[in-house]
Amino acid sequence: MTDDRAEPRSERRSDLAPRIALALAVTYGALHAIAAGLATHATWSWRALEDGALDKSWQLQLAWRAMEGEWVGRDFHYTMGPLWQLLAWIGTAPSWGAADGFDAGWAMAGMVVVFRLAALGVGLWLVLRWVQPGWARVVCFVAVVALSNGAGLATLRAFVSTAIIVSYGARALEREDASWRDAFGTAAWIVAGLALSFDRFALGVISVAVMATAELTSRWRRGEAKRPALLRPLQTGAATLALLLGLALSMLLLGADPLRYVIAQRTLTQAYGANLSTGWLAAIPAINVASLVAIAALVAGLRLIRSGGTRTAIWIAGALPLSAFGIVLSDAGHVFVAVSPLALTLLLAAARTETGRVGLYRPSAGLLAACFLLGWFAVHPDTLGLRPRTFAEALREPDPADLAYVTDRRRAVERVRALRETEAVPCLGVSASISVVHALAGVGGPTEMAVRWNDTLQRELADGLAREQCPFFVYEQYTFDVPDGVWWLGEDTLAVARHYERLEDVGPALSLLRWRDTPAAIPERRLPVPDAARALSVPGELVIPLGRSVPGTHLVRLTYLLEMDGLRAQLGGAPLLEQRFEREGEPLGDWQWMHHVQVGAPSVAYLTPDPEAAELRWIRGAPVRRDRRADAIRIRARSRGRLSPDAIDLRLLEVAELSPPPATPRLPPACDRERDLLPALEAGVASARYTTPRMVGDSFQLFSNPPDHDPAEVYFPIAPCADTCFEAELSMHGDGDEGDGVDVELNVLEDEHRPRVASVHVPPK
Numbered sequence: 001m002t003d004d005r006a007e008p009r010s011e012r013r014s015d016l017a018p019r020i021a022l023a024l025a026v027t028y029g030a031l032h033a034i035a036a037g038l039a040t041h042a043t044w045s046w047r048a049l050e051d052g053a054l055d056k057s058w059q060l061q062l063a064w065r066a067m068e069g070e071w072v073g074r075d076f077h078y079t080m081g082p083l084w085q086l087l088a089w090i091g092t093a094p095s096w097g098a099a100d101g102f103d104a105g106w107a108m109a110g111m112v113v114v115f116r117l118a119a120l121g122v123g124l125w126l127v128l129r130w131v132q133p134g135w136a137r138v139v140c141f142v143a144v145v146a147l148s149n150g151a152g153l154a155t156l157r158a159f160v161s162t163a164i165i166v167s168y169g170a171r172a173l174e175r176e177d178a179s180w181r182d183a184f185g186t187a188a189w190i191v192a193g194l195a196l197s198f199d200r201f202a203l204g205v206i207s208v209a210v211m212a213t214a215e216l217t218s219r220w221r222r223g224e225a226k227r228p229a230l231l232r233p234l235q236t237g238a239a240t241l242a243l244l245l246g247l248a249l250s251m252l253l254l255g256a257d258p259l260r261y262v263i264a265q266r267t268l269t270q271a272y273g274a275n276l277s278t279g280w281l282a283a284i285p286a287i288n289v290a291s292l293v294a295i296a297a298l299v300a301g302l303r304l305i306r307s308g309g310t311r312t313a314i315w316i317a318g319a320l321p322l323s324a325f326g327i328v329l330s331d332a333g334h335v336f337v338a339v340s341p342l343a344l345t346l347l348l349a350a351a352r353t354e355t356g357r358v359g360l361y362r363p364s365a366g367l368l369a370a371c372f373l374l375g376w377f378a379v380h381p382d383t384l385g386l387r388p389r390t391f392a393e394a395l396r397e398p399d400p401a402d403l404a405y406v407t408d409r410r411r412a413v414e415r416v417r418a419l420r421e422t423e424a425v426p427c428l429g430v431s432a433s434i435s436v437v438h439a440l441a442g443v444g445g446p447t448e449m450a451v452r453w454n455d456t457l458q459r460e461l462a463d464g465l466a467r468e469q470c471p472f473f474v475y476e477q478y479t480f481d482v483p484d485g486v487w488w489l490g491e492d493t494l495a496v497a498r499h500y501e502r503l504e505d506v507g508p509a510l511s512l513l514r515w516r517d518t519p520a521a522i523p524e525r526r527l528p529v530p531d532a533a534r535a536l537s538v539p540g541e542l543v544i545p546l547g548r549s550v551p552g553t554h555l556v557r558l559t560y561l562l563e564m565d566g567l568r569a570q571l572g573g574a575p576l577l578e579q580r581f582e583r584e585g586e587p588l589g590d591w592q593w594m595h596h597v598q599v600g601a602p603s604v605a606y607l608t609p610d611p612e613a614a615e616l617r618w619i620r621g622a623p624v625r626r627d628r629r630a631d632a633i634r635i636r637a638r639s640r641g642r643l644s645p646d647a648i649d650l651r652l653l654e655v656a657e658l659s660p661p662p663a664t665p666r667l668p669p670a671c672d673r674e675r676d677l678l679p680a681l682e683a684g685v686a687s688a689r690y691t692t693p694r695m696v697g698d699s700f701q702l703f704s705n706p707p708d709h710d711p712a713e714v715y716f717p718i719a720p721c722a723d724t725c726f727e728a729e730l731s732m733h734g735d736g737d738e739g740d741g742v743d744v745e746l747n748v749l750e751d752e753h754r755p756r757v758a759s760v761h762v763p764p765k
Contacts, residue, residue: 021138026124029145032385033116036149037109038394041094044105045402046410049436050690050710053409055333056108057436059153061449063088063107064439067096074256077264078449079272083195087114087156104440115153116385122159123148126166126348136351143347146373147340148385151333155340157193157200158322162341164189164204165211165318166348168236172215172229172314180235187239191247198265203322208236211318218304218314270570271453273328274597277572277640281331283379289339292372293323296342299364312349316365319345327643328572332380343372401703406688408510409434412474415506416441419472429465429473429496429513431488437474445470452490454598455605462495473500473513475619479612480509481710487595488615489555489606497618497661498522507687508715508749511620520661527556527655536650538575541636549583550657552610552628553617559654561602564645569599573643581609581630588630602653607633613752614660621664622751671721680716689713701733704742720748732762740764 049056062072062080066089072078091110095103123144131137148155168186171179186208193200212233219229248258280286300316319342326338350366377384412434419425420443428443432450446464451457465473473496478488498520500513528547536542550556564574577594580587588609596605608614609630616622637648680686681693681700691712694701702712720726732742741763747754 015133018133018135018138021135022141025138025141025145026120029120029141029148029385030117032145032387032390033113033120033148035391035394036116037113039390039396040112041105041109042394042396042398043402044108045398045405046407047402047405049104049409050405050407053436055152057434058449059088059111060104060107060436060439063092063111064102065444065448067092067102068444070444071254071256073251073261074254076449077261077268078451079199079265079268080197081195083192084197087111087118090114102439102442111153115156116148119148119156119159120145122156122163123344126159126162126344130166130170130348131351140347140351142386143369143373144344145385146377147343150340150376150380150383150385151336152383154333154337157197158337158340159344160189160193160196161200161203161207161322162319162344164193164200165207165315165341165345168208168232169211169215169311169314169318172211172218172232172311180239183232183235183239184243186236187243190236190240191243194244195247198269199325202269203325205240206321207318208233210321211314214300214304214314214317221305267456268451268453270566270599271451271457271596273570273572274574274599275453275595277328277574278330279640281329282326282335283332284335284375286330288375289323289326289335292339292368293320293342296320296346296365296368299361299368303361310361312345312352312365313361315345316342316349324571327641336376336383339372343369346372401692401694404692404694405690406692407690408476408507409436409440411507411510411687412437412476413440415512416443416472416474419512423471425470425472427468427470429470429500431474431476431478433478434474434476450492452492452596454596455491455603456598456601458490458492458596461492465492465495465499469499469515471515472503473515474506475500475511475513477509477511477615477619479615483612484589484592486592486607486611489608489611490596491604491606493606493618494522494658502620502664505620507689508713509689513619522661523659524557525657525659527657529652529655534650535647536635536637537647538637538639538644540647541634542650543582544633544635544652544655546631546633546655546657548657549629549631550581550609552608552613552626552630553624553660554608555614555618555658555660556607556633557654557656557658558605558607558633558652559602559656560605561649561651561653562597562599563649563651564599566600568643568645571643572640573645574599574640575637575644575648576640577635577637579607579633579635581607582632582634583630585632587634588628591636594635606658610752616751617660617663621661623663623666624752626752669719671719671724673721673724675716675718677716681714685717687715689715699729715749726757730760730762732764 058078062078062085065076066085070076071082072080072085073082088111091114092107094106094110124141127137127141127144131140151158164186167189171182190201190204193204212229215232216226216229219226251258251261296316297320300313303310303313304317322341323338326335346365346369350362350369381387412430416425416428416437425443427445428438429445430437430447432447432452435447435450438444438448446468447461450461452461475496478485496513499516501516503512503514505511528545530544534542546556568574574597577597578591579594580589580591582588594605597603610626610628613624613626613628617624677686678695678698678700682695690705690710691702691714693714702714704712726746730744741761744760744762745756746758747756
């Protein structure tokens with residue numbers, strides 16, 4: 001006698017194990033996300049803020065502005081959307097009860113948890129919806145957990161892009177009728193991508209267009225009806241427009257201007273593409289990534305052509321254009337966001353059972369996905385979402401040396417907090433490089449989320465400074481660390497020089513400025529314009545005679561019109577423009593970038609023969625003595641890659657020379673014949689940068705930094721006499737006698753003069 005229920009019970013038992021395994025994987029992923037947040041808080045410090053300061057700065061500011069009731073798209077504009085800011089605001093929940101209203105450590109920790117859980121949620125939906133039950137589903141979700149932290153908070157954007165692709169391509173080739181329900185499902189993901197960041201919307205639309213073309217091609221190869229392949233993108237487009245209309249009406253009801261939002265996003269996108277394009281910065285060779293994309297395209301293409309196509313091949317096709325996201329800015333984070341949707345679709349293609357002859361298609365897709373996972377996390381193991389060490393880091397005590405770490409951002413925040421105790425500070429101006437001071441000090445102002453990528457954006461900042469008339473401005477001197485750099489120059493900098501004057505120096509590179517009662521005059525002199533227009537080859541050079549000898553503290557304003565293909569510019573193809581000043585045909589320095597380039601509209605570039613001297617004079621009012629003069633500017637154009645054109649049209653509209661406001665008189669300090677450095681450091685008179693000074697007996701120690709980080713520095717306010725000697729005993733303390741030792745330099749600083757007095761290599765003990 002046999003038991004008819006034996007086989008079904010056996011099937012249920014065989015199905016139970018993968019279900020339990022999937023539940024454990026989901027639990028592990030969620031706990032790992034929480035542990036990652038706790039680890040972020042446990043290791044949070046001023047040193048941690050400096051590691052990736054640019055991204056952490058805008059992330060914290062978006063979260064803080066949400067807490068203040070200011071939302072992107074309504075009160076200001078940025079590349080991230082309101083959904084991103086909403087998630088960031090939810091992430092700040094642990095800091096809602098903080099005494100000062102905003103705890104940056106808990107805010108970052110909360111954002112890590114929320115964005116990781118959101119990415120895992122999207123990944124779980126992909127796996128449960130499109131992978132059949134069994135061990136394949138478990139393996140897929142484990143891979144999702146591994147990928148969920150590949151680019152930090154930005155990983156969610158890659159997962160949403162994958163959802164757009166899968167939701168559209170899932171019904172391709174399956175139904176003869178195009179479904180409005182499916183269309184609105186895809187449209188919902190596209191609009192969610194728009195609310196997350198504008199680039200997800202644009203890339204999502206391109207992916208849909210590519211998948212529609214792939215489906216049409218596949219149906220043509222199989223001799224099937226073309227109508228569903230034509231109706232599907234039309235219905236998806238109509239559904240997207242309907243949801244966008246609803247979103248626009250909602251924005252109007254909330255006080256936002258949808259048209260202004262679109263215009264602002266267009267301006268930001270153009271400025272981003274024209275100015276932030278870089279060479280390959282990711283640690284993984286570009287040829288490896290390009291090979292992955294090319295082989296994936298070949299695998300999907302062969303499947304579509306030879307077998308009549310499957311929906312997973314259409315998914316892969318839809319993920320291919322997303323890899324272009326890593327073209328403009330090719331650091332590790334952007335490359336991961338660009339390529340990980342392709343890895344996810346390859347993973348789904350390998351796991352999903354398809355009808356018809358499979359051959360090598362699924363194994364090839366799985367092998368490519370495995371190659372990406374193994375290759376990427378072999379180079380970036382700290383970003384692995386499965387990393388067990390994260391749980392131990394969540395229980396770690398913060399390093400006292402990191403908590404006492406001194407940076408310009410910390411010094412600025414502490415000075416603003418102290419200022420608020422004695423002065424009314426309704427708003428504040430801050431240099432773009434340290435704009436996170438707004439959030440950390442709890443004071444808003446026109447420079448929050450400062451984006452100064454081109455002349456248009458800089459003018460908006462300048463108008464905001466003049467309009468709001470904030471009583472103080474915290475300025476970080478850019479040329480202190482980059483003496484020949486001109487990134488700091490722009491219309492907003494002129495507004496600072498016009499409306500603010502130096503009140504005090506907060507550090508060697510940091511000044512507190514106050515609002516002038518009367519704006520400073522900035523005299524202008526027109527200089528001859530050599531040619532109305534000319535074509536500049538790429539590569540090529542252009543010499544602009546100035547017609548006179550321009551002092552190093554003066555600025556030269558070039559008003560120009562640069563024209564080239566707009567799409568190439570947005571994709572990072574604008575050629576790299578560099579400039580240098582010359583005197584009688586001899587260069588005064590090395591080539592420097594022309595920052596803030598604008599394409600297709602009249603724009604302004606501010607240049608100077610002596611950037612360091614000019615910044616000291618214009619912002620600090622320092623009486624500069626160095627005399628560096630120029631009579632010509634040489635501009636050269638260099639290609640950024642295959643997208644750069646062979647030539648550009650560069651039309652000079654105006655050339656003008658600007659003189660700085662009068663210098664602030666200073667009395668020379670009395671010289672110090674004898675001075676002990678230790679008391680100055682103990683009393684806080686000395687200024688440390690990028691280190692944690694520690695007093696030990698009759699000496700002090702500075703914690704050094706790795707070679708690729710800012711050097712540990714300490715500055716003492718001393719005026720040495722002509723016959724003053726410097727004496728010190730140097731030694732290196734560390735674990736054992738390993739390492740290469742440290743290099744110690746001694747410089748004397750006096751405004752633009754910074755001669756190196758001594759340089760000593762200290763070997764390990």
